[in-house]
Amino acid sequence: MKARELIDRYNQGFRDFSDIDLSGENLSGLGLTAIDLANANLNEANLSCATLNEANLYGANLNASVLYRASVSDANLCEADLNGASLIKADLHGARLERASLRDADLTGANLNAVSLANSDLTGANLSCVSLVGANLEGANLTQAFLKGANLDGAKLNGANLEGANLSGASFSDANLSHANLSTSDLSRANLYAANLSDALLCRADLSGANLSNANFSASNLKEADLNGAFLIESYLGQACLDGANLSKSNCYKANFKGAFLLRTNLNGANLNCTDFSNASLQPVDCEVDLNTEYVTD
Template identity: 80%
Template sequence: MKARELVDRYNKGFRDFSEIDLSGENLSGAGLTAIDLNNADLSDTNLSASTLNEANLYGAKLHTAVLYRASLSDANLCEADLNGASLIKADLHGASLERTNLKDADLTGANLNAASLVNADLTGANLSCVSLVGANLEGANLTEAFLKGANLDGAKLNGANLQGANLSGASFSETNLSHANFSASDLSHANLYAANLSDALLSKADLSGANLSGANLNDANLQDADLNGAFLIDTQLGRANLEGANLSKSNCYKANFKGAFLLRTNLNGTNLNCTDFANASLQAIEDDVDHRPEYAAD
């Protein structure tokens, strides 16, 4: 089907275009609210500035499609193939993208607030400056994704895989990140205030300058992580593994390290005032504290 024919039929009130082939067509600027494109082939299609609010794109083929500034609020994109698609500044708030393939997609500056991306594949995707406030990314694969400056406040990422992702300067305030995999990821200067990182894997992660105040890091694995200059005020680190971690010049005022493991942990210049180390492994800390009389571990 050609683009002109689809638009003519849509304007006459026809809505069901399931399984049609529109690959390579130009539908830029088209108004197609609530259209049914279930399992349609839209690969390489130009949908820039199109309106697809509440559209049914379940299982649609959209790989390498162009959706620049497209409006897809509340659309159904579950199990769609958006591999390599361009969604720069697209509006996807409230959209369903569960189990969707977004590998290497470009979502720079897109609005994904309150969207559902449960078990979506975002491997290598560009999500810089994306807004994902209140979004659900449970079990999503974000391996080596680029989320620099993204806003994920109040989102759900429990069980998500963010291994090797660039999350520098991203905001995760009050976000659920329990059991998430952040190993070897870049979280430098990220805002993780009051985030739930219990049982999270953060080994070899870069958390330098990050704000982890009030966060829950109980049972987290921070082995060889870099927390240089991080803020850990009133942070819960019970039973956390901090072996070989770098906490130099970090602020751990009133932090809870009960039962934590701190072998070879670098605490040079760390603020340990009012810190709780009950039942923690403190061999390295005791050595450091002896050389830093200005701080006291209460």
């Protein structure tokens, strides 16, 4: 089907265009609210500035398509193929993208508030400056994704794979990252205030200068992680593994390391006032801890 025929039939009241082939067609700027394009072929189609609110795009092929500034709020994109698609500054708030594939897609500046990306594949995707407030990314694959400066406050990322992702300067306030894989990720200067990182994997992650205050790191693995200059005020690290971690110049005021594993940990210049190390395995290296500080080591 050609774009002209689609427009004519849509204007006549037709909405069911499932399974049609619109590959390479120019649909830019069109108003197609509530259209049914389930399993349609939109490979390399131009949908820039199109309105697809509440559209059904379940299983659609949008590989390498262009949705620049498109409005796709509350749409169904479950199991859709958006690999290599351009969604720069697109509005997808409230959309469903469960099990969708967005490998290497460009979502720079997109609005993804309250979207569901559960079990989706975002490997290598560009999500810089994206708003994902309250989004559901449970079990999502974000390996090597670029989320610099993104807002994920209150997002659900439990069980997500963010290995090697660039998360520098991103905000995860009150987010759920329990059981997430953040190994070798860049979280420098990120905001993780009151985030849940229990049982998370953070081996060799860069958390330098990050705000980790009131965060929950219970039983997390921070082996050889870099927390230089990080804020851990009143954070909980009970049973966490910090073997070989760098906490130099970090602020651990009232932090709880009860039962934590801190062998080969660098605490040089750290603020340990009122820090709880009870039942911890504590053998720091290169440490110049102020012995007059008030911390507990049962």
